[in-house]
Amino acid sequence: MAIYNVEQLPSPLNVLGEGPHWCVERQSLYYIDIYGGTIHRYDYKENKTYTATIDDYPVISFIIPVKNSTTKFIIGTGREVTMIEWDGVSSTAKYVKTVGQVELELPDNRFNDAKVDSSGRFYGGTMRLEEKGDIFESRLGTFYRYDAQRKQFVVLKKNIGVSNGLCWNETKNLFYYIDSCDLDVKEYSVDANGNLFNERVVIEFRENGSRPSFVPDGMTIDMNGFLYVATFGGSTVYKINPFDSKIVMEIKIPAEQVTSVAFGGPNLDILYVTTSAKEFKSPQPAPAGALFKVTGLGARGTIMHSVDLN
Template identity: 50%
Template sequence: MFRNMFFIFAALALLLGVAMSYKVEPLPDSFAGLGEGPHWDEARQSLYYVDIEAGGLLRYDYQENKVYKAKIEGEPLAGFVLPIEGRPQEFAVGCGRRVEIVQWDGVSPTAKVVRQLFQVQPLLEKNRLNDAKTDPRGRFFGGTMRYIGDEFEFRHGELYRWEAGGQTSVIKGDVGISNGLAWDEKAKKFYYIDTTDYEVKSYDYDFETGVASNPKVVFNLRKSSPKDHLLPDGLTIDTEGNLYVATFNGATIYKVNPNTGKVLLEIKFPTKQITSAAFGGPNLDILYVTTAAKFDQPAPAGTTFKVTGLNATGYPGVNLKI
């Protein structure tokens, strides 16, 4: 009897160990000096992301296990990349404070701006668009940050909503660095990060109107003194409603239960500047993670990684409806 119980407990321990283990691996030739904005395109089984300060677009092809890179002609910045619904070679890209429609076949080394979708803060030349995503209905959500000067001192950024046939709306002002975004349809929530607040906020979200209300702090990364504060950056969510919070300078992604604020898992990386994450792969169970190589960080800084063995699944990216 005791012998059988031993084997049962051993088997359970082994199963739990497998469930809680994860593996971090680099994608081949995936370097981006300031990698950001990972977006999993389910139809093309590809991960799109940007190299912000190089004006670069990147596409990781899952089937080929290969990364394709392109420079946007005439544009020094690319804050995000969002595929356009029904137009397989067109993408919305944040170029400075403009959202441009960019044409790219996903293979060529150059991409071309074909028209402007909209512009924000035209007079604030020291600002630029940063992270952006589409909500589950295909609306644009994204914001700005101080690009020249101290973004922690000059909170001149804003968070915006835009949808086809409408005007740009300001969702939130007094933003330092507009960053991570995620939605949970089951809980009717929208999650948002302003890096300079050192926290993740939840909002009640009306998916029919796109209106966010009632902000509440659900995860706080402040430490004992400002120099120890962790910097929350990009954000994604799994199908159980748990958040994955990237930490710039923290070498970690925190898996967090937003209902309790409890950290469920710390995913560690061999580089410090973790910028964002998105679930992808054929089963949506691979966490793709972008990083940066700012301020002379050594290799493998700037590498894009895949994390497997998390025993979690997420959602594919949503195309922007224009």
């Protein structure tokens, strides 16, 4: 069993830190504070975090670099995917254009987690706003793939509670997905167009049919196909073998609300972990909301991809 080390990085204490994306070209981790309305870039070489806001966008749900650009990104803004321009240093970023919008009839929904596959295709899902009630009360979210050639969102799954997770085993052509309200991790096969089939539950987190003390949140994968699942309310990242459905390691984080994970660093062997400082019941004490790194895991992650909008 690997002996790991957890270290808090110089970073703001986020209201709801989320969406870590490691950019190999910039050797930086991009992530967001959903309800702080900020985007961040943690520079590995400088060991420093830069933060920016975007006018008129108080809620930002993800950030992903745009292919063949050093300054353009897409972010989630409500039910829209928005392109922005940011140099990674300045305290403000600029709106460029709206890429697309979904669910015009559901003003209480917003995009949540989103990622990109090895072909540059965007995948992302929606959820009902947390302020509108218990997330388990309704399933108004939808999971989408964006068809850049047709400029259309393709529906992959309906009746989603909270769309989360998202990672690919590119070697085996498998996709892993979390709807936090299902309290499990699901696996899918992927066809040539990026559509999903052969659904299989990898692991179930319910305990004797009852809800656990956490919900599964963000997720990433290593080169050997092991999954790493953040637990909101569980102070833990679970390392899971999806082929035998076993938890092989519990990585303890000094914050209760662990939101997401991504491998990064020059060798892709550092696990970056985002956390939240504010639950909707009560604020959490520091270092809740900080960015952490986990080293010594003896694992390497896979490359995260930029979005291809062409």
